Amino acid sequence: MREELRRHWPRIAITLLPVLLALAHATGAWRLTALERLDQLIYDVRLRATMPGTPDARVVIVDVDDASLARQGQWPWARDKIARLTTELMTRQQAAVLGFDVMFLEPDRSSGLDRLREIMGGPLGKVPGLAAEVERLAPSLDHDATLAAALSGRRVALGYYFTRTEAPSAKGQLPAAPLLPAGAFPQGGTYATGWNGFGASLPELAKAAPVAGFLNTLVGINGDGVIRSVPLIARYDGDKAQPGYYESLGLAVYRLANGSPPVQPAFAPGGGNAPQLESLRVGRLRIPVDGTGSMQVPFRGQGGADGESFRYVPAADVLEGRLAPGELKDRIVLVGATAPGLQDLRATPVEAAFPGVEVHANIVSALLDRRLLSVPDYAPGYEVLLVALTGLLLAFGMSLLSAPRALLLAAGAIAALIGLNVWLYVGSSLVLPLASVLAMAALAFAFNMSWGYFVESRARRGLVRLFGTYVPPQLVNEMMEHPGRYSMRAESKPMTVMFCDMRDFTRLSEQMAPAELQAFLNTVFSRLTNVISAHRGTVDKYMGDCVMAFWGAPIDTPDHATLAVRAALDMADAVHDINRIHRASGRPEISVGIGINSGVMSVGDMGSTARRSYTVVGDAVNLASRLEGLSGHYGVEVVASGATRELAPGFVWQELDSVRVKGKAQAVAVFTPLSASTPEAQQQTRQLLERWGEVLAAYRRQDWAMGRNLLAPLLAADAKKVLYQLYAQRLASMALRPQDPNWDGATRFETK
Template sequence: MKALRRHWPRIAITLLPVLLALAHSTGAWRLGAIDRLDHLVYDTRLRATMPRTLDPRVVIVDVDDASLTRQGQWPWSRDKLARLTEELVGRQQVAVLGFDVMFIEPDRSSGLDKLRQIASGPLRDMPGLAAGIERLAPALDNDATFARALEGRRVALGYYFTRTEKPSAKGQLPATPLLQPEAFPPGHAYATAWNGFGANLPVLADAAPASGFVNTLVSSAGDGVIRAAPLIARYEGDAERPGYYESLGLAVYRLANGRPPVLPAFASGGAAPRLQSLLVGRLRVPVDETASMQVPFRGPGGANGGSFRYVAAADVLEGRLAPGELKDKIVLVGATAPGLQDLRATPVGAGFPGVEVHANVVSAMLDHRLLAVPDYAAGYEVLSLLAAGLVLALGLSLLPATRALLLGIATVAALVGANAWLYQDHGLVLPLAASLAMAALAFVLNMGWGYFIESRERRGLVRLFGTYVPPQLVDEMLTDPGRYSMHAESKQMTVMFCDMRGFTRLSEQLAPAELQAFLNTLFSRLTNVISAHRGTVDKYMGDCVMAFWGAPVDTPDHATLAVRAALEMAHTVRDINQAQRAIGRPEISVGIGINSGVMCVGDMGSVARRSYTVVGDAVNLASRLEGLSAHYGVEIVASGATRELAPGCLWQELDSVLVKGKAQAVAVYTPLAADTDQAQGPAAEQRSQHLQRWAQVLEAYRRQDWAVGRTLLDPLLAADAKKVLYQLYAQRLASMALRPQDPEWDGATRFETK
């Protein structure tokens, strides 16, 4: 919760794209750019998942440039189309034949109209001429010839609908619509509505068993791309023939499957029933609000696209195909010649043959490979936005940059993966663009806020504390830079002074450059130890290092960390002395004073020069204790306050002292080990016995029982005669034995100098 409160501005700025995307998804504020991106995602996904395999069941007889060169310009005479039909239905034995071609105007290429004009004109007086011409009319009428070729065959003709202010109707629609208006609930549009048409001649419309419109709808994105094909359309321009008519693709599919009935299926809920699908026999075809199905294109279009076999119409007319070569195939006759203007823009190509759009519709229905835009698509998008938005808002704001980047990539991958899985395995077309745009914008805004706002605070924090505080503590401070400042505050801390003994003698034997190199090495190693134990280096004072624990980062175990650092620093100096002995240089020793207590920490100094430091009586005491280390022959002297805050260390009491500037005596100790748990074995047992005896020595000394104290001390001197501490107390006990007991004596040793 603390992290959430700290980062709430960054979380809020990251949630802004989520709100914008939700406004788009719910329709409160549609963004055209998101819609265009969604269509781009749809097209990319479609191209990536196309089977790109040949469907041998569907063949396209192509009126291409080569056919026009060999058979003459379009339109061809109807007797030629009759021969094409006879060849396909008779000799080739195709299952179904569909014409993506309209026959709106009569064929006048036979000359029958010219003969009738002559018979009613200059030769009208010739007896029986007009009657003879009419007897020959069926043989001379190309339209009638074509109609006879269509009769009794499974052939579907194409036509188109129009919608204009002044409706026009040419040709003849099918005798009855596929669905009557009564099949749909009133008061709502369930398909595209048209008021005019351009259909086939009545003689042809009556002869063909089926007809279907060839209209295609461009995408609502306004890019002119065909992504869906209407299966039914509503005609409302003729009071005698209102209703819903089928498309050419649906008509061809139904002819190939015994013309099953078509029934609309509606989704309940909402203000009005929503057309959800069309039941074509047992096949359920999902449709959208325009009664269109999403066209799952098989692959690139054209003769070289590989989705369908293309046969030149001229080859069929000239009998170049073996008999029965197209047996039981579904054949669509269409034009790919550029001059005939039947090329369309689709997601898989800009010059896609219009006839192949219908072929893809038929192929998809045969395979049951259908795509659906479910009625819960908007709800899915809202849930995706909320889930991904919350994950990004929290994760990007709370995680480090590298993990935040990985989280962003993982979130986008999850969105894309789920969308692709639902599309590929279940045929569901669900929106993705709003989620992708939201994720990208949320990442940019979040990273921008982190860099320009929070990084500025962090850089300021590094400038303030970087030279004082260990890098690991700076990293902790960067998680909440607002908590830290250079303002002075009083808090419980531990401070250390570390002074070098024998430095003067060393400096006399070294050149300035050598001395500088030695000091740099020494201070670097000691500073590394302090940093490793989470300490803050205050300053270097000649041959002395000052450090403290507990600021600027709160450190509850500051005393324990300081003691452990002091022990390791003493060990480091011993290692350095070993190297000094190896090269014949004098050794140095270390004196460390440690004290814990309330002290003031902050940015202090003059206008010209300031530093982040600690001041107070507790600091002064630590400085005094550092000076006592040589007196007691130990490397580290710590106060009783530090000992109480570091009970896990192994301690030996040294004395009770009154240092300069203090009115009360202070118990002082030296740490023997950083962790009492490490004291195991015979040596540890012996040390424990020595410490117990030493405590008895101090007790006898403080009650002025000099003889007992000396008796207790003798075994310790025998075991460690060189120990300065034992020698010091041996001298004290010897001198005290000559004096009578003092009832006002408190056992404290007074030091008037540092």
């Protein structure tokens, strides 16, 4: 494992770069706007996918829509009309609570009372009884007073808005007292959005309906203008009203519908001088809020009358008495405008043009259902931990796995991250960041695969170019696991080399046309090459009717001799199979001679500047070539040196001779491997080899008579065996010569 890590450390390092970038974002050291925007998009998709999509009959929206404007006249309507609307809803319809998502900032002058009083200051004021008549009519023409009377004593919440400017301005009147005094929060912290101005209802209306809530909302970062959260409290620190924390319209309506329970802030312990605002407790209800005192809006579904999340009633239908008495009994009613010209449509995660009044309706509905989303205070730590753990898993896992498994790991990690996030959202209403870890995982995969393709795969492709024509595919695949270990550089190492030559090739070539001979050689060499490759051998070259191969390079192979001998035996069997086919088709049969030797050889890229190849050279290679030529002399298909026999003890070996080949002064013992598959054959072979060993011993001590006597039973059993015939001739010939005291029993061969 340590070796694997050392080999892949550059790939691991490049994969960790996105992890470090994501950690910088998660810790706040370097906030990336793109990731923040991606988190918002993920939030929007997740919200839309989990909306209930069912209507909430408890909340009704009285809508100032286009049809109502067409029937009742342009906006703003006279205050007496608003008064009639209020009276109809609270008296005849018996609504539980009425909230206005409209504001009454300016006095109503639609009745003309101000103009009449102005006229009375002129000549008409002297008309007898006219002034008295105007004053008598004044109460009925004072529409603001009419609306104030309609509001008085009823559970009605008005709307207003906060502003913040360098030169604070204030219109109207805020509620007589804030929801929470300024001292309700510890010093040194920021717990809500701060404002220094406002636009509120006329004082007489504010006094008549002392419950009011601000209409301000928050839009997403990066200027996307999307409303995802709404402040439940806001801090006013101007000098035109009492400083403190005021409530939103949604919270005001909810409290009004539930007996106006008190509100208490709850804090999470944290570092620094000030604790972090965690939630607002409204009676027994705990509302999670963020650092701005805002609540995530858990939208129910699509907006508007067609969205069917809430019942929409045209305001004109209410004014014209088209609803049955008590049809809205015990409902929470919000009055708002969806007519496009009144510009109260907002961009939300649900849709781009969402009625502003329905945002407040969703807040009220969520509070009633206690369906509340929470951005926990540990979200940054969760993000850091998730990025770190996932990043380390991907960096090390993908670097040590193959490309398909790395893809599965990355896909599985991303799926698990999404599944965990959705599970926490659906099961525990937790809004946790996801963009940074998803982006990190995608980039880590891209970086890792790019490094693997452009750097490591380049090394592998180079390895294939170097060795692909020499080395079996399975060995090339093994070499690709450690491409840095292999090169064409020459080196000396223990190996085994083989020469396989086709006998009587000249005779065959004379009997075949060139094209037929080419096809024949391709067939034979393909069959033999497949056997060599199956035994992990490397094909060095083809030389006319001869193929050369070696074992032990480029991959170190401790059992190189054993593999070479097994390959030689299987090659001999393959030739027998080819001959069976040739006999059936009437084509000439072939035979091969194979020479094998083991020893230290030089292997590498050798040749001239014009032509080079990966090959082996050395005295051990030359000896194998000489041994191949001896196979026909001894009548066997495979001749191996004593060095190969010592390295491959798992075979049954028959010694052939002790020879001195051309170019070597030292005698070399040569052997051939025997096939003995059954126990009976193995027993017979052992007995044969014991007798044969006695023959060789007699031959080497120049006891010719004993040698002939020991060889006779072997010849009788296998008279056609060339080896026995050869030694029978030698024993007969040597018996005619005087004994040589310097003779070592070796046979000299002067030809190659």
